Amino acid sequence: MNHDQIRHLRSLRLLLSQDKSPLGFLLAAGCPLSVRVTGAPLLPDMAGLTKIINDTHATDTPTTPYKRLIEELKKADRDTSNLEDVLTYIRSMKEVSTGGGTVRGFTESELNNLETEICNTIASAVTKDLPDGDNSYRRLARWVSSIDRIVPVEIFTTNYDLLLEQALEEQNVPFFDGFSGSRYPFFDIHSVEENELPNYWARVWKLHGSVNWKTMSGRVYRVSKGIAGSPELIYPSKLKYDQSRKMPFLAMSDRLTSFLLKPHAVLFVCGYSFGDEHINDTIINALKVNQSANVVALMYGKMKKDDSGTLVTPEAVKRALERPNLSIWHDEEAVIGAQRREWSKFIDEKNEFVNFNFKKVDDRVSFGDFASFTSFLSELIGDHPDADKK
Structure with missing residues (x-):
């Protein structure tokens, strides 16, 4: 028996129309890829960031620190095309080199410089504005502004x-992100924990930090463009959460737990491949405690690679098969209620969705593309912006 896509679309429409139940979104690395400029993503993914770093050092001599680092990674059978592995290796060596020693021929200063360069390159690459015209982020913002919740x-x-x-700002949607103040808004843990702001304010929780967070005099501030200093971020590496047991990162993670523990909470996950064990554990542990909560993960592409049968998102499938209140929707298959089945063909006999311009794959609706999902949100509120509307 297949999963009935029409039935689940009805449920999805109903969930998104509620104003009394806790409703949230988890937006991850795949979401910015939906915003394209001249055919290319506005922001690079992890592979794109790695290419930027490698291209920067393409003409380096073999004796420069970065070239030597790549050679050491190859000797250790590490993936030189994966920025997370590169940063993990650097940070592992830094832990050993503390005190001024050398590790595999690298001084502590060289390792610090390598880490700083890579992290600054990441921050610079993602510091961009939305281009003109309609896009997935503006559609989400208009949907948020459409309902008095x-x-x-x-x-x-x-x-x-x-x-x-x-x-959100373009749509005049007020939101709270954990910071208070005007000149240099500071992270306010008390406001985050109490969360007693007006209900029409959206909440924005940045689990890994932001390019406009800076540490000054021992406190984390949200700053405007042009303020000197490295951004306060959790950069990708296997050791990234060693640095996260401090404010504000711990408080942001606690907000995700708190949200999922609310009765009948629904969280839509977009652009996330379930590759972060810390976030996975946070979600799963909350779902175990609160079985009235539901997480719906909208996954990009097919569940298994063509011909090979290898799962594209094995961790997501594994977790969903163990938790009935975690669903994952791929293009051709879904795991719903811990049952993995193919989707039924999209046959709208009652013309319930006749005005919805769905993206389809093999006669099935595809929501794994963030642009497609936010188009669905736009249709729910009757929003048909002009192509050049901001």
Whole structure:
């Protein structure tokens, strides 16, 4: 028996129309890829960031620190095309070199410089504005602004960029991100924990920090463009959470737990491949405690690679098969209620969705593309912006 796509689309439409139940979104690295400029993504993915770093050092001599680092990674059978592996290796050596020693021929100063360069390159690459015209972030912002909710919308994101903030501000959507003040807004843990702001304010929780967070005099501030200093971010590496047991990162993670523990909470996950064990554990542990909560993960592409049968998102499938209140929707298959089945063909006999311009794959609706999902949100509120509308 297949999963009935029409039935689940009805449920999805109903969930998104509620104003009394806790409703949230988790936006991850795949979401910015939906915003394209001249055919290319506005922001690079992890592979794109790695290419930027490698291209920067393409003409280096073999004796430079970065070239030597790549050779050491190859000797250790590490993936030189994966920025997470590169940073993990650097940080592992830094732990050993503390005190001025050398590790595999690298001084502590060389390792610090390598880490700083890579992290600054990441921050620079994701510091961009939304281009003119309609796009997925503006559609989400218009949907948030369309409903006077009794329970506020909460948006969690692992992304460092400011695309979401820009879209919300353009639509005059008030939101709280954990910071208070005007000149140099400071992170306010008491406001985050109490969360007693007006319900029509959206909540934006940046789980890995932001390009406009800076540490000054021992405190984390949200700053305007042009303020000197490295951004306060959790950069990708296997050791990234060693540095996260401090404010504000711990408080942001606690907000995700708190949201999922609310009765009948629903979290839509977009652009996330379930590759972060810390976030996975946070979600799963909350779902175990609160079985009235539901997480719906909208996954990009097919569940298995063509011909080979290898799962594209094995961790997501594994977790969903173990938790009935975690669903994952791929293009041709879904795991719903811990049952993995193919989708039924999209046959709208009652013309319930006749005005919805769905993206389809093999006669099935595809929501794994963030642009497609936000187009669905636009249709729910009857929003048909002009192509050049901001």
